[in-house]
Amino acid sequence: MHDQAQKPGRSPSNVEERFVANVMPDDPTAVFSARGLTKMYRMGEVEIHALNGVDLDLYRGEFVVLLGPSGSGKSTLLNILGGLDVPTSGRVHYLDHDLSAYDEASLTRYRREHVGFVFQFYNLIPSLTAAENVGLVTEIASSPMNPREALELVGLGNRADHFPSQLSGGEQQRVAIARAVAKRPDVLLCDEPTGALDVTTGVMVLEALARVNRELGTLTAVITHNAMIASIADRVVTLSGGRIASIRRNAVKASTGSLAW
Amino acid sequence: MVTALQRKLLRDLGRQWAPLLAAALVMCVGIGAITMSLSALESLRRAMDSYYDAHRFPHIFAGLKRAPRTVAARLAEVPGVQRVVTRVVVDVNLNVPGLLEPATGRIISIPDAPPFGLSELYLRRGRFPEPGRAGEVIANEGFMEAHGFALGQDVAAVMHGRLQRLTIVGVALSPEYIYQIRPGELLPDDRRFGVFWIPYRELAPAFDLDGSFNDAVFAISPGVERAAVIDAVDGVLREYGGGGAYGRNDQTSHRYITDEMSQLRGMAVIPPAIFLTAAAFILNIAFSRLIQTQREQAATLRAFGYTTGQVARHYLLMVLVVACVGSLLGMLLGWRLGLTVTRLYTQFFRFPTLEFSLYKPGVVLAIAAGAGASVLGTYTAIARAAALPPAQAMRPPAPTDYRITLMQRMGITGVISPMGRMVVRHLERQPVRAAMTVLGIALALAVLIMGSYAHGAVNYLMDFQFRLSQRQHLTVVFNEPASPAAVHALARLPGVITTEPFRAVPARLRSQHHSRREPLMGLVGTPTLNRVISDREVPIGMPAEGLLLSDSMADMLRVRPGDTVRVEVLEGPRPERTMMVAGRVPTYMGTGVYLSRDGLNRLMREGAVISGANLTVDSVRGAELYAMLKETPGVAGVTVKDAARVIFRETFARNILIMRAFNLIFASTIAFGVIFNSARVALAERAHELATMRILGFTRREVLTVIAGELATLTVLAIPIGLVLGRLLTLYAASAMRTETHRIPAMIDPGTYAFGTIAIFAALAVAVLVLRRGIHRLDLIEVLKSKG
Numbered sequence A: 001m002h003d004q005a006q007k008p009g010r011s012p013s014n015v016e017e018r019f020v021a022n023v024m025p026d027d028p029t030a031v032f033s034a035r036g037l038t039k040m041y042r043m044g045e046v047e048i049h050a051l052n053g054v055d056l057d058l059y060r061g062e063f064v065v066l067l068g069p070s071g072s073g074k075s076t077l078l079n080i081l082g083g084l085d086v087p088t089s090g091r092v093h094y095l096d097h098d099l100s101a102y103d104e105a106s107l108t109r110y111r112r113e114h115v116g117f118v119f120q121f122y123n124l125i126p127s128l129t130a131a132e133n134v135g136l137v138t139e140i141a142s143s144p145m146n147p148r149e150a151l152e153l154v155g156l157g158n159r160a161d162h163f164p165s166q167l168s169g170g171e172q173q174r175v176a177i178a179r180a181v182a183k184r185p186d187v188l189l190c191d192e193p194t195g196a197l198d199v200t201t202g203v204m205v206l207e208a209l210a211r212v213n214r215e216l217g218t219l220t221a222v223i224t225h226n227a228m229i230a231s232i233a234d235r236v237v238t239l240s241g242g243r244i245a246s247i248r249r250n251a252v253k254a255s256t257g258s259l260a261w
Numbered sequence B: 001m002v003t004a005l006q007r008k009l010l011r012d013l014g015r016q017w018a019p020l021l022a023a024a025l026v027m028c029v030g031i032g033a034i035t036m037s038l039s040a041l042e043s044l045r046r047a048m049d050s051y052y053d054a055h056r057f058p059h060i061f062a063g064l065k066r067a068p069r070t071v072a073a074r075l076a077e078v079p080g081v082q083r084v085v086t087r088v089v090v091d092v093n094l095n096v097p098g099l100l101e102p103a104t105g106r107i108i109s110i111p112d113a114p115p116f117g118l119s120e121l122y123l124r125r126g127r128f129p130e131p132g133r134a135g136e137v138i139a140n141e142g143f144m145e146a147h148g149f150a151l152g153q154d155v156a157a158v159m160h161g162r163l164q165r166l167t168i169v170g171v172a173l174s175p176e177y178i179y180q181i182r183p184g185e186l187l188p189d190d191r192r193f194g195v196f197w198i199p200y201r202e203l204a205p206a207f208d209l210d211g212s213f214n215d216a217v218f219a220i221s222p223g224v225e226r227a228a229v230i231d232a233v234d235g236v237l238r239e240y241g242g243g244g245a246y247g248r249n250d251q252t253s254h255r256y257i258t259d260e261m262s263q264l265r266g267m268a269v270i271p272p273a274i275f276l277t278a279a280a281f282i283l284n285i286a287f288s289r290l291i292q293t294q295r296e297q298a299a300t301l302r303a304f305g306y307t308t309g310q311v312a313r314h315y316l317l318m319v320l321v322v323a324c325v326g327s328l329l330g331m332l333l334g335w336r337l338g339l340t341v342t343r344l345y346t347q348f349f350r351f352p353t354l355e356f357s358l359y360k361p362g363v364v365l366a367i368a369a370g371a372g373a374s375v376l377g378t379y380t381a382i383a384r385a386a387a388l389p390p391a392q393a394m395r396p397p398a399p400t401d402y403r404i405t406l407m408q409r410m411g412i413t414g415v416i417s418p419m420g421r422m423v424v425r426h427l428e429r430q431p432v433r434a435a436m437t438v439l440g441i442a443l444a445l446a447v448l449i450m451g452s453y454a455h456g457a458v459n460y461l462m463d464f465q466f467r468l469s470q471r472q473h474l475t476v477v478f479n480e481p482a483s484p485a486a487v488h489a490l491a492r493l494p495g496v497i498t499t500e501p502f503r504a505v506p507a508r509l510r511s512q513h514h515s516r517r518e519p520l521m522g523l524v525g526t527p528t529l530n531r532v533i534s535d536r537e538v539p540i541g542m543p544a545e546g547l548l549l550s551d552s553m554a555d556m557l558r559v560r561p562g563d564t565v566r567v568e569v570l571e572g573p574r575p576e577r578t579m580m581v582a583g584r585v586p587t588y589m590g591t592g593v594y595l596s597r598d599g600l601n602r603l604m605r606e607g608a609v610i611s612g613a614n615l616t617v618d619s620v621r622g623a624e625l626y627a628m629l630k631e632t633p634g635v636a637g638v639t640v641k642d643a644a645r646v647i648f649r650e651t652f653a654r655n656i657l658i659m660r661a662f663n664l665i666f667a668s669t670i671a672f673g674v675i676f677n678s679a680r681v682a683l684a685e686r687a688h689e690l691a692t693m694r695i696l697g698f699t700r701r702e703v704l705t706v707i708a709g710e711l712a713t714l715t716v717l718a719i720p721i722g723l724v725l726g727r728l729l730t731l732y733a734a735s736a737m738r739t740e741t742h743r744i745p746a747m748i749d750p751g752t753y754a755f756g757t758i759a760i761f762a763a764l765a766v767a768v769l770v771l772r773r774g775i776h777r778l779d780l781i782e783v784l785k786s787k788g
C-alpha cells in the first residue's frame, strides 16, 4: 500500500544537517525511479513521442531542475511522476509502488497523500481565501501544517484572509506553493512556477520553493525555461525530443538571491 | 469560403450542443404551442365562417307556440330583416333500435326541396325525402355515426301521441347543429339526441300545425343593430306565444364553438408565454456562462481588429441558430399537435369539412416571439462580451473578484468545509445568475404542476358533478307542464324508487347590459336528488326568496349575492320581475339558475305545475322501465346520468387529459432543460477549478459534491418558490381556459405537488449523472496548459 510510504518528517533541529547533505548529495534512496518511460500520442497517422524511453532516478531531499526546449516532454514527465498521467509503456516507481500500474482512484490517493503541485497559472480557487485555499488541501491530508503556518513559510502570513483577486500574481503563486507544501508532501512538483512572473516576483517564488526544500527536505522538481534557475538546483536534468539529453550535478548550489534573468 | 470566425461558430455550437439543444427544445415547445393553438383556432374559424356563409346560418332565432304562416310576411317587414324562414320544430320521444332507454329526436320541418332560404342542409349521403313518400327523413350525421346506422334505417318516434315509423333516407349536417346538444343538457350525446328533417307537409299536420309555424329564423341586413331587430321580432311574435327571439350568442351550437375558440385563444397565449420565458431563461443561463468562459476569446478577437459589431454578430448568430432550430422543430410540433387537436374537434363539432392548416401569420408570430425571447434572453450577455476592451485579453488572468460576504460575516463559513464554502461563495458571488437558475427551476416546477393538476381536477369535477351533486339515476322531462299527478304516475312505473319533481321555464336574465338565456330551475325545498352544492361541499336548500346563481352565471352577469337581476320568463304569460341574487354556488358545468319550485310557480302565476322529475330507479328493472318510458306520450326526453358520466369521461375528460399529456411533456422538457443546462454550464465554467481540485488529490466524488452541491442547493431553494408559482399559474390557467359553460376547478391535490417535486428531483438526479460523467472526462493535463 502506497500510503504506508514513509514521510520524510524533519524536525527543525536537523535543518542545518539537511542543508549540508544537499550540498553533498546522494541520499541513496530513490524516491522516483523511471525506466523506459514512453508516452505516445497518436494523431491520426502521426505518432508523437512526448517521451521516448526515459530512465531517471530522483532522490530524497533533492532539488531538481528540468530543462529543455518547448515540446521536449518536461511537463509530460512531471505529470506522470505526479500521477496526473500514465505512461504508454515503461515503469515508474514511487518508492516501492508501481505508479504505472495504478488505476484512477489509486492515483488520486497517491496525489492526495504524497504529491504537492505548483503550476504556471497558480490554479487557485477564486472563491476561497488564501488560507482557505491552503485549507482545501490540509483538510484531506493526514498530518498537515496549519494553513497559516504554511503561508508564513512563503512569507504571506499577513495575507491569509485575502482572496486570490486581491493578491498579485507572485503572491498567488506563493499561496499555491503554500497550498502544495502545507500537507507536508513527499514530493513537490512545479511546472514553470515562475513562467508568468517578473524577475523579482520570480525570485521570491523560487526562494519560497528553495526554503521549503531546505527546511522540510521535500524532494522538489521544477520545470523551467530559465537556465539561470538551474544554478540553484542540486541536479539539472535536460530533456530533448522526449529523451534525457544530460544530467548535471551542481558542485555548488547558488543562492536564490544571486539570481538574475 | 468559410471564415475562421464562422468555423469557430460551428465548433462552439458543436461543443455546446447539449445546452443549446435543450434551449432549442424548450423554445420548440413554446413555438409549437402557439402554432398549434393559433392554427387550430384559425382552422376552426375558417371552417365556421365558410360554413355559416355557404349554408346561411341565421342571425336571429325565435321559438313560439304557434302562428299562421301569414305572419311570416309581417316578420319580413321588420326593418333590418333580410330574410325569414318559418318552420315547425318539435322534440319527440324516440325509440331507437339497439338503445334501451328512450332518445330525444328534434324534428325540423323543411320545404319539399332545397334551397330552404336559411340553414341549408349539407347532404352528406343519401337524398332528400321524396314528395309523396311518407315517413322519409334526413338524420344528422352524429346520430347516424353514434349508432352505426346505414341509410334505410328505421326509428320510431312518438309523434303527438302516435308511434310513427321514420325511415332515414339521407344524412346531413346543419350549421345550426355543428355542436349537437339536447336542450337543457350540458354534454352532447349523439346516441340519445338526434336531429331529423322532415317535409313540412308531413310534420305540420302530425302536430296540428298545418298552415302554421312554431319556429322562425332570420337573416338580417349587414350593419343593422341586432338588438333592435330582436326586439321588433319579439314584439310581432309575442301574441303567438313567442319564447323570446335571440341572437347567435345565445344559440347553443354557436356559443359552444365560440367558447372553444376563446379557450384556444387563451391557450395560444399563456402556456406558450410560459414556455418561451423558460426558453429565454435557459438561453440566458447558457449564454451568459458560455460568454463568460469566452470573455478572453472575445477580447482577443477585438484585439485582432474585429469590430464590436462583428463580435456581437458572432454570438448573436449562435443564438439565432438556436432560435431557428427551435422554430423549425416547433413548427413541426405545432403542425402535428394541431392535427391531433383538430381531430379532437371533429368529435364535437360537425363541419362539412374541418381541415387543419398551418396559420401562416400565426407561425410568423410564433417565430418572432421565439426569436424575440432568445434575443432578450441573451442580449445583456452578448452586449457585455462585445463591449469587452481588447486589453482584457492581454492582461494577466484576473481571478473572479470574491470578497468576504454575508455568510462569512455571519460566521457561518467557520462551520462548513472549504468545499461547502466554495458552494456558498460561488452562489453569493453570482447572485443574479443563481437567482436566474432558481427562477428557472421554480418555473419548471410550476409548469409541471400546471401541466398535471388537470388529472386531479377532472376527478374532482366528475365526483362533484356525478356523485355529490347529481344523485338521480334518470331525469324525465315532460312535453308540457304537468300536474303533480304526473309524478305520481312516474312513481308507479316499474323500478322507480324515489321521485323529485322540478319546474323549468326558459328565461332571460339581465343585469345592466349583460344578459343570458338560461332556464330557471325550480327545485323542491332541499333537493335530495338534483342537489345544489355549496362551496363547502354540502347540499343547500332553495332560498325562500330570490335566486341561486351558478358561479359562471354570476360572473357572466357580473352580479354578487345581494344584487338584483331582471328576470324575463320566455314562456306562457312571460312575466318579468326583478329578483334578488340570494347566493352563488360553485358550478363546473353549465350556467344554472335555481330557485324554489313554489317561487317559480308563483312567478309564473300558475298552480303546482311541474316540468319533469328526477328519479332513482332499481337498475334490475331498468329495461322494463325504459320500455314503458319510450311509449309514454307525455315524456319528451329521458336523461340517464350514468350515460352522461360515461360521455364526460370519454370525451371531455379524455381531451383534457390529452392536453395534460402535452403539457406534461412540455413541462418535463423545461424542467429537464433548465436543470440539465445549469449542470452543463456549471461544468464548462468551472472545469478549471474542478480539475485543479482533482490534481490536488480530491476524489471524483468529492469534486462532484462541490458542483452538485451547488445545483442541489439551488434546486432546494427553487422548490418552495415553484410550488407557490405553480399554484398561481394553475389558478391563472384555469381561469384563462374556462369557458362560459365549462370550468375546470383550480383544485391542486397534494399528489400533484408531490409529483412535480419528485420530477424536479429526478431531473436533478439526471443532471448529477451528467456532472459525474463530465467530471470523469475532465482532462487534468489540459487544464494546466491554460489560464482557465
Ligand SMILES: Nc1ncnc2c1ncn2[C@@H]1O[C@H](COP(=O)(O)OP(=O)(O)OP(=O)(O)O)[C@@H](O)[C@H]1O
Pocket (backbone or CB within 6 Å): A041, A043, A048, A049, A050, A051, A068, A069, A070, A071, A072, A073, A074, A075, A076, A077
Ligand atoms: N494531448 C496531446 N496530444 C497530442 N500531443 C501532445 C499532447 N500533449 C502533449 N503533446 C505533445 O507532447 C510533446 C511534449 O509535450 P510537453 O507538454 O511535455 O512539452 P514541454 O516540454 O512541457 O513543453 P513546454 O516547455 O512548451 O511546456 C509535445 O510535442 C506536445 O505537442
Ligand SMILES: [Mg+2]
Pocket (backbone or CB within 6 Å): A074, A075, A076, A191
Ligand atoms: Mg510544459
